[in-house]
Amino acid sequence: MTGQGDSGTARGDKTDPGRFFEDFALGETIRHATPRTVSEGDCSLYTALYGGRHVLESSAVFARALGFAGRPVDDLLVFHIVFGKTVPDISLNAVANLGYARCRFLAPVYPGDTLSATSKVIGLKENSNGRTGVVYVNSTGVNQRGETVLDYVRWVMVRKRDPETPTGADTVPEMETSVDTAAFRPGGDIDYAAYDPVLAGSPHFWEDYEPGERIDHVDGMTIEEAEHMMATRLYQNTAKVHFDQHAADKGRFGRRLIYGGHIISLARSLSFNGLANACRILAINGGTHANPTFAGDTVYAASVVLEKAEIAGRGDAGALRLRLLAAKNRPFSDIPPEEWRAGGNADIVLDLDYWALLPRRAG
Amino acid sequence: MTGQGDSGTARGDKTDPGRFFEDFALGETIRHATPRTVSEGDCSLYTALYGGRHVLESSAVFARALGFAGRPVDDLLVFHIVFGKTVPDISLNAVANLGYARCRFLAPVYPGDTLSATSKVIGLKENSNGRTGVVYVNSTGVNQRGETVLDYVRWVMVRKRDPETPTGADTVPEMETSVDTAAFRPGGDIDYAAYDPVLAGSPHFWEDYEPGERIDHVDGMTIEEAEHMMATRLYQNTAKVHFDQHAADKGRFGRRLIYGGHIISLARSLSFNGLANACRILAINGGTHANPTFAGDTVYAASVVLEKAEIAGRGDAGALRLRLLAAKNRPFSDIPPEEWRAGGNADIVLDLDYWALLPRRAG
Amino acid sequence: MTGQGDSGTARGDKTDPGRFFEDFALGETIRHATPRTVSEGDCSLYTALYGGRHVLESSAVFARALGFAGRPVDDLLVFHIVFGKTVPDISLNAVANLGYARCRFLAPVYPGDTLSATSKVIGLKENSNGRTGVVYVNSTGVNQRGETVLDYVRWVMVRKRDPETPTGADTVPEMETSVDTAAFRPGGDIDYAAYDPVLAGSPHFWEDYEPGERIDHVDGMTIEEAEHMMATRLYQNTAKVHFDQHAADKGRFGRRLIYGGHIISLARSLSFNGLANACRILAINGGTHANPTFAGDTVYAASVVLEKAEIAGRGDAGALRLRLLAAKNRPFSDIPPEEWRAGGNADIVLDLDYWALLPRRAG
Secondary structure: OOEEOOOOOEOOOOOOOOOOHHHOOOOOEEEOOOOEEOOHHHHHHHHHHHOOOOHHHHOHHHHHHHOOOOOOOOHHHHHHHHHHHHHHHHOOOEEEEEEEEEEEEOOOOOOOOEEEEEEEEEEEEEOOOOOEEEEEEEEEEEOOOOOEEEEEEEEEEEEOOOOOOOOOOEEOOOOOOOOOHHHOOOOOOOOHHHOOHHHHOOOOOHHHOOOOOEEEEEEEEEOOHHHHHHHHHHOOOOOHHHOOHHHHOOOOOOOOOOOHHHHHHHHHHHOHHHHOOOOEEEEEEEEEEOOOOOOOOEEEEEEEEEEEEEOOOOOOEEEEEEEEEEEEOOOHHHOOHHHOOOOOOOOEEEEEEEEEEEEOOOO | OOEEOOOOOEOOOOOOOOOOHHHOOOOOEEEOOOOEEOOHHHHHHHHHHHOOOOHHHHOHHHHHHHOOOOOOOOHHHHHHHHHHHHHHHHOOOEEEEEEEEEEEEOOOOOOOOEEEEEEEEEEEEEOOOOOEEEEEEEEEEEOOOOOEEEEEEEEEEEEOOOOOOOOOOEEOOOOOOOOOHHHOOOOOOOOHHHOOHHHHOOOOOHHHOOOOOEEEEEEEEEOOHHHHHHHHHHOOOOOHHHOOHHHHOOOOOOOOOOOHHHHHHHHHHHOHHHHOOOOEEEEEEEEEEOOOOOOOOEEEEEEEEEEEEEOOOOOOEEEEEEEEEEEEOOOHHHOOHHHOOOOOOOOEEEEEEEEEEEEOOOO | OOEEOOOOOEOOOOOOOOOOHHHOOOOOEEEOOOOEEOOHHHHHHHHHHHOOOOHHHHOHHHHHHHOOOOOOOOHHHHHHHHHHHHHHHHOOOEEEEEEEEEEEEOOOOOOOOEEEEEEEEEEEEEOOOOOEEEEEEEEEEEOOOOOEEEEEEEEEEEEOOOOOOOOOOEEOOOOOOOOOHHHOOOOOOOOHHHOOHHHHOOOOOHHHOOOOOEEEEEEEEEOOHHHHHHHHHHOOOOOHHHOOHHHHOOOOOOOOOOOHHHHHHHHHHHOHHHHOOOOEEEEEEEEEEOOOOOOOOEEEEEEEEEEEEEOOOOOOEEEEEEEEEEEEOOOHHHOOHHHOOOOOOOOEEEEEEEEEEEEOOOO
16 A cells, blocks of 8 residues: 545546637547447337337337348437537537537447447637637547447537637538438348338328428427436436536526437427338438427427438438427427427427438338 | 428328227227337336336346246236337227226246237227217237237227217127136246245245235335336337326326326335235236326335135146235325225225236245 | 135235344344346446446446456446345344445446345344344345355344343444455456556546545536436335335425435446546445435535555556545535545535545556
């Protein structure tokens, strides 16, 4: 033993202070901590938290009949886990999460797979006030075989360490507003011809949806503190605004904020009632968390079909571009159609623009 | 791409409206959606939700020593999952869940098994007011090998689409009040001679219980909103009264109702203290959810031994017919024995009549 | 069938009354009920409840690279499960949990392992008032291969059945205040040379900590009723003070008490921020639950480095003796260093003295 003591002073240098704007370098690749093996247990918790009924995630028998290696892990669970890993390095000192784009789901993840994450800094732009800057990263989630399963761009406003010294950073990457359909990876080994709509819970195939169509998903789900915290911890997302009521008491809202991804997952689960066969997420074009949500809020969901696209070389499945909306404490039956968008009214909390795969009607 | 748009009107025809009384045909078999692979994760959640200590579900080593292929999935978890699948087709427009009967557990379910459910319409009787009718279904849960693991009858009162047009439906199936002991399937490959009562937690075998015996299970468990909602979502049960506080605010109770099956599972778990060796459920004869429960209620349980039966050809195990009671916010030590039944007083919330298997004392 | 009836009276002798002081015999070994197979689902729940990010429990790939057979089950989850098994036999009639000591983690536990527990009575001392006595037990958790994975001493004050009749019991075992480093079992097959600090989330190795160093782990976590009850049920811990609000209404606190182990796990998880590489618990020397916690409390954590020790024959890892503190509703930045101990102030709820393994910096 090399000593004993109880009277020293804190070094205070071992906790993670997070990165400030000056700590990011253009072109740098950041390896994020805490690779994560995803398990059947994670999938069960995801079901318990959101009540999802999409059939591929529910039945290994159904999934294997189409060519999957087993039940795939829910696409959004994969997103939340990868996203969670980036938080300590990217957004611990973030003033605001400004957006995400070009998010592509590139390969199914199965229980037993281990995901790790990296982010490449692709843009840095100091704000004119000198106190903050915008950091653009391209984050990827990779499985234990080195295959990229998720790839997206995100940008956040980060505090500068030193507001007095300009960095001159002025690089903003170009970003498309919708992921190119050629970038879809629907799975070459998957055949949706065997898709059984009765077991899946809906007779409505890709052919049955048309751009402009609006769907009120009807059902509502009230959120509890224990639920959103268990979800956010499951994703190993450490953003403290979700967990610390003592600190929140003195904050702007007086409440713990609910992780935006929790609302996305709730809305996606509620969208089963009307879009049961939107069984895989191909891409997320972007999204806005238009208003904060808190425990006790009841979330309702609606969708608008924005576009229809064929998937290159595939007669068994097509793509729908969907606007997924969530509102709090107000069913969409009470919301005029012109307000079905971020900013439409104060009750809209989510406006997500994504591409989903739907099976096409056989023969 | 075939178009883009954001100005259309809702078709409103893709969400599931549920079946009305006229939509059921006598003799029809309904295949339910969302087959479900049951996992170790589901079992862990079940433990976290109810705290069960029955040894077969807890220890794979113990279960294998008796001839099980591993830890069986809790019988009631199997029930809740199969039941949940029937909800969208059978009871979405139900005015009332009237009863269930002749529920037999026919084979153990193991993690990794995939359950699917079908229901056969075995009775239809229009009510004299013309506005509703009673639908009787025989529902079965089947594993991935096509083996029936659960078989029960349930009847619900369902709204008619058209109250003005009589259907003439007047078929009521016959139902025994207690499942015939010849219908028990205790498992030909299971040998309870190896059952270790010390590890199981109780020295009381089948021989030690007598009809008329009453057991106050003593312990109480308070229910939280997050718990009953996580449970009900885990079962993929979509009945909206459990989830939507915003709608409940305007309803009869002003509260989210707790799924009756949650109370059954809580009471069964509490019954460990006094019936630890009632290790398998053979059959449920029927049950009554006598009063609603809400978050914040504390549930207590008691049992009454109704009958004892030998199991044909088995010297290693016998059957007890038990009345499982639950009360809210009142321990059974405060409830006079004559009130230990549905309707006995306003605090009784559950009166379940079931058959359990107990090991017999060796040689 | 041998009878039927509904009018008998309760025997009242089948529920577990627990042991009184006179029921313990010096030298006796008690086999505890309910062996438990630990699963991936348990680990997922543990993550959802505490948000742990220690890399060995998170990534099977990382753990295997060091020589583990897979992701080990969190040491404290093992502790809580083994501890839970002892409750019905040891502390059901406990007036107070007085302490624990000499707790050694002797082998990793993996999902799929089945744990069972026994306790040997190593001390009995009647208190001078004649109404209670102190029972000392040495409890061990054993896996399905008979290997001891956990070994600890615990003492509780237990009611006497008969206060009038003295037992004369007066045996108190000797106990060291800190586990001897020679008793550490860091795993002969594990090589920490391959430990990647970037993936683990911290650059601080064993060499970087010094006795006397204080670390404020900064983050806070607010506890919900649903969370601590789900945790405690997951551990199959039946102590009723955690679950029954109806009874608590008439009790001393008017609230359900939170299991002390829940606070230990929360504090350990929060300690990641500053002690990320304290990746295995070697031993717990002792601990004090200095004040009760209740739902709604926000827990903060801090650590003090008490000692540094080499591990015999190991150049790849060393041991730190740490004091892990938790406070409620008050960050450690607001607590003067001289109060960082049990009894330091009314907000300190935990003072745990333990040994952790940290990798040493390579070559």
